[in-house]
Structures are given as structure tokens and as C-alpha cells.
Amino acid sequence: MTLEEATQRCGREPARQRKESAGFPDPEPGTGGTEFYSWRGITEWLARVGDDVPETPCDLLVADRALRLADALAGADVPPGTLRSLGLPAI
Known part of the structure; x- marks a missing residue:
């Protein structure tokens, strides 16, 4: 922000x-x-x-957690099935 x-x-x-x-x-x-x-x-x-x-408004909490998850997953060796099970696209 x-x-x-x-x-x-x-x-x-x-x-x-x-x-x-x-x-x-x-x-x-x-x-x-x-x-x-x-x-x-x-x-x-x-x-x-x-x-x-x-x-902290709920929308900011959700956005913060989503961005932190995206950062954590960047470059991680996560099996695509794991991401799909969470409703996330394979990276």
C-alpha cells in the first residue's frame, strides 16, 4: 500500500x-x-x-497471506498435484 x-x-x-x-x-x-x-x-x-x-480489514489479511504464499512457492519444487488440491495453478 x-x-x-x-x-x-x-x-x-x-x-x-x-x-x-x-x-x-x-x-x-x-x-x-x-x-x-x-x-x-x-x-x-x-x-x-x-x-x-x-x-486490519479482512481483504488486506487475505491479500497479505496470498502474496506470502506466492512468494513462498516461487521457485519451490512442489508437485503440481499438491497445488491443484489447494485450488492453485501449477507454477
């Missing part, structure tokens, strides 16, 4: 003002010009600095 999206989800502007603060998560690599950040990383940082952590 962008810093603007993080700001909307927080209901205030912690991300832009604190981007320079120690420990704020770096943008995700390979985003092609637009800086995208991990919502999970932002919420972990908010908790560390003692700020309120907004509830």
Missing part, C-alpha cells in the same frame, strides 16, 4: 510524518517508481512506537 492509503486506514497521517523516524519500514522492493509499503510492517511499527493500531 502507498503511504496515502496507510494514512487513510489510520485516520491520521502517521506514515508520512514518521517515514523519517527510526524503524519505519522501507518500501517493498521492485515496485517500479511508486513506493509501496507492507501494511503488516506499518502496523508492527505503530505498535512498537506505542500508537494505536487500526484493525
Whole structure:
């Protein structure tokens, strides 16, 4: 997500003002010009600095887990039958 999206989800502007603060998560690599950040990383940082952590919407939880699964499977030697049984295409 962008810093603007993080700001909307927080209901205030912690991300832009604190981007320079120690420990704020770096943008995700390979985003092609637009800086995208991990919502999970932002919420972990908010908790560390003692700020309120907004509830994570279900759609973001599902997207985060799907992306993490795709990353974990990239280059893995997983039998195609295993992926099909999970409803996933063979990679």
C-alpha cells in the first residue's frame, strides 16, 4: 500500500510524518517508481512506537497471506498435484 492509503486506514497521517523516524519500514522492493509499503510492517511499527493500531480489514489479511504464499512457492519444487488440491495453478 502507498503511504496515502496507510494514512487513510489510520485516520491520521502517521506514515508520512514518521517515514523519517527510526524503524519505519522501507518500501517493498521492485515496485517500479511508486513506493509501496507492507501494511503488516506499518502496523508492527505503530505498535512498537506505542500508537494505536487500526484493525486490519479482512481483504488486506487475505491479500497479505496470498502474496506470502506466492512468494513462498516461487521457485519451490512442489508437485503440481499438491497445488491443484489447494485450488492453485501449477507454477
